[in-house]
Amino acid sequence: MAIRVLHVGLGPIGVGVVRQCASRKGFKIVGAVDLDADKIGKDLGEVAGLGRTLDVKVESKLAAAIKAGRPDVVVLCTSSSLSKVADQVADVLKHKLPIVSTTEELAYPWFSNKRLAKKIDVLARKAKVAVLGTGVNPGFTMDALPITLTGVCERVDSIRVERIQDASIRRLPFQQKIGAGLTPEEFAEKVQGGAVRHVGLTESVAMIADAMGWKLESITDVIGPRIAAQATKSEFLAVQKGQVAGITQTGTGYDKNGQALITLHMEAYLGAPESYDAVIVKGLPDLHMKIAGGVHGDIATASITVNSIPKVLTAPAGLQTMRSMVIPSWFGGKTR
Amino acid sequence: MAIRVLHVGLGPIGVGVVRQCASRKGFKIVGAVDLDADKIGKDLGEVAGLGRTLDVKVESKLAAAIKAGRPDVVVLCTSSSLSKVADQVADVLKHKLPIVSTTEELAYPWFSNKRLAKKIDVLARKAKVAVLGTGVNPGFTMDALPITLTGVCERVDSIRVERIQDASIRRLPFQQKIGAGLTPEEFAEKVQGGAVRHVGLTESVAMIADAMGWKLESITDVIGPRIAAQATKSEFLAVQKGQVAGITQTGTGYDKNGQALITLHMEAYLGAPESYDAVIVKGLPDLHMKIAGGVHGDIATASITVNSIPKVLTAPAGLQTMRSMVIPSWFGGKTR
Structure with missing residues (x-):
């Protein structure tokens, strides 16, 4: 029996999830909701750029879409901000449906958004379903994966x-x-205004800290420009020498002695000579893990969202995180 | 409150676990059982080579040790063979105690030992506790870790x-x-007799296959010698050119077309130029992960066993595997 999925939010990430659910085994898309007047009423296949129709019309109202589609699960890809999606989560939970969301701040809201986290947890338990925030980052490369690696350690000093x-x-x-x-000036302005930033480092630091049982004194999240040392370009953009090629951002968790226990360092810029994801655990033993080429963000976020759907259906009721879930795995359409 | 641990089996792996439980926060060792007359009656600290006493006398009888120690959990490190430990597992379950075991064949018995797996699952559910087989391999590097990595994949073709x-x-x-x-002749004889072999490749192949939802036609487990191309030695042994420096062993899972979907390749020999653990997932996207230096087997097996103790206390009743457990993590003595 295919899992009946309702998609809420059809931005770039949302349609990435739609594309996978439409092409992968084990899922049946039974509805889609978005607020964009350009999308409402159109076929979801067209909105998602599938090159074929899906016989699913994009709706504007959640309740009507749930009533018509009778989904088993809702995939929520509307915003990075938990305060913006909290009411949407509550609405879905009124219908007693489990949720997988790509909302970055929902990946681990127990530090920055404790009150909303508690509220969602209570509503989800009452509805007897699980709610999970996931994605490649936060959700995997900078939290669940390093936590998993510490499972073979006798002692962990820093990550x-x-x-x-x-x-x-x-x-x-x-x-x-x-x-x-x-x-550089424009970059600084955009950072100031919140338009240029990766959301989720604080969430990942907090998830790791709680998994290690570490009490942090503070978490910082520092953004800077990566200045082009020489001209570089992409298919879409040209960057002159001295202009901004991209971003560096570092989330750090400090203990009460000012020691950095957790350091999450990102760089994303045009012309980086090597893409990779690395985890360095200092402890007993030390661990040095590297994924050559890195984990592709767009594919991976949609993938881990889709792969989490069958897991959230059997997870305990309440607000779950990747830390409290069964180990991730690719879902090939059937469970054995 | 420290977790009260009873140790059953005090061979090299068992005492490795004892050493960690004795030195790490969050545990209290309340008993130890072994059949070796040289160990019975001695203090566990002496038997484990701790250089201090633990005020725990090694017992010969499980029931007496449980009665005296009132453990929360039993750590079972007696044999690689599930048929040899099945009665011990059943005995512990009579006392309604959860079990973490390093028995390799218990890590994923649903392929080679289905009848015993079913029996243990039923007994554990009846006792309302979880039973888990774990270790570095099987249990982590060649199964749980590659399965975890596939969580960011849209498609997996082979591992x-x-x-x-x-x-x-x-x-x-x-x-x-x-x-x-x-x-080489002695090596072949020892392989024939079962004395030289790593136990667990079949279990790891089966765990991965079930996680991917793949139906395998067959699983092979092939052992060969690694012949020394030049003289080499360790602290303990000298190996002449042409003698055996160690083992190569490959577990392979084939589909019905004879395609190798899962290949687990081990080499362990004196003088290997580089130790590492690597996972190569072919699919969308491809993933190339490497742990430089590898995961140290002795420390890691004891570590993941100890780190699994708090998790098994809250796991659902029944026979669990690393595939059905919450993501691994280091345990620092308290849960947050």
């Missing part, structure tokens, strides 16, 4: 994660999100 | 894992177990 990405192979909105092509 | 170890830094029993110093 450092590096995620270095050559942004030139990513989509245009991503290149814009990291500030490629801006002057 | 290859390599575990290459320079055995010269390992303990003498390990070097003997891999046949170092034997002639």
Whole structure:
């Protein structure tokens, strides 16, 4: 029996999830909801750029879509901000449906958004379903994966994660999100306004800290420009020498002595010579893990969202995180 | 409140677990059982080579040790063979105690030992506790870790894992177990007799296959000698050119077309130029992960066993595997 999925939010990430659910075994898309007037009423296949129709019309109202589609699960890809999606989560839970969401701040809201986390947890338990925030980062490369690696350690002293990405192979909105092509002044302004930043480092630091049982004194999240030392370009953008090629961002968790226990360092810029994800655990033993080429952000976020759908159906009721879930795995359409 | 642990089986792996439980926060050792007359009646600290007493006398009888120690959990490190430990597992379950075991064949018994797996599952559910087989391999590097990595994949076509170890830094029993110093003829004889082999490749292949939802036609487990191209030695052994420096062993899972979907390749020999663990996932996207230096087998097996103790206390009742458990993590003595 295919899992009946309702998609809420049809931005770039949302349609990435739609494309996988439409083409992978084990899923039946039974509805889609978005607020964009350009999408409402159109066939979901067209909106998702599938090149074929899916016989699913994009709706504007959640309740009507649930009533018509009778989904088993809702995939929520509307915003990075938990305060923006909290009401949407509550609405879905009124219908007693489990949720998988790509909302970055939902990946581990127990530090920055404790009150909302508690509220969602209570509603989900009452509805007897699980709610999970996931994605490649936060959700995997900078939290669940390093936590998993510490499972073979006798002692853990500190954890450092590096995620270095050559942004030139990513989509245009991503290149814009990291500030490629801006002057340093424009970059600083955009950072100030919150338009240029990766959301989730604080969430990942907090998830790791709680998994290790570490009490942190503070978490910092520092953004800076990566200035082009020479001219570089992508399919979409040209960057002059001295302009911004992309972003560096570091989330750090400090103990009460000012020691950095957790360091999550990202760089995403045009022309990075090597993309990779690395985890360095200092302890007994030390561990040095590297994924050559890195984990492709767009594919991976949609993939882990889709792969989490069958797991969230059997997870205990309440607000779950990748830390409290059964180990991730690819879902090939049937469970054995 | 410290977790009260009873240790059953005090061989090299068992005492490795004892040493960690004795020195790490969050545990209180309340008993130890072994059949070896040389150990019975002695203080566990002495038997484990701790250089201090633990005020725990090694017992010969499980029931008496449970009655005296009132453990929360039993750690079982008596044998690689499930048929040899099945009665011990059943005995512990009579006392309604959860079990973490390093028995390799218990890591994923649903292929080779289905009848015993079913029996243990039923007994554990009846006792309302969880039973888990774990270790570095099987249990982590060649199954749980590659499965975890596929969580970010849209499609998985095949999985290859390599575990290459320079055995010269390992303990003498390990070097003997891999046949170092034997002639090729002696090696072949020992393989024939079952004395030289790594136990667990079939279990890891089966765990991965079930996680991927793949139906395998067959699983093979092939052992060969690694012949020394030049003289080499360890602290304990000298190997002449032409003698056996160690073992190569490959577990392979084939589909009905004879295609190798899962390949788990191990080499452990004196003088390996580089130790590492690698996972290569072919699919969308491809993933190339490498742990430089590898995961040290002795420390890691004891560590993941100890780290699994708090998790098994809250796991659902029944026979669990690393595939059905919450993601692994280091346990620092308290849960947050």
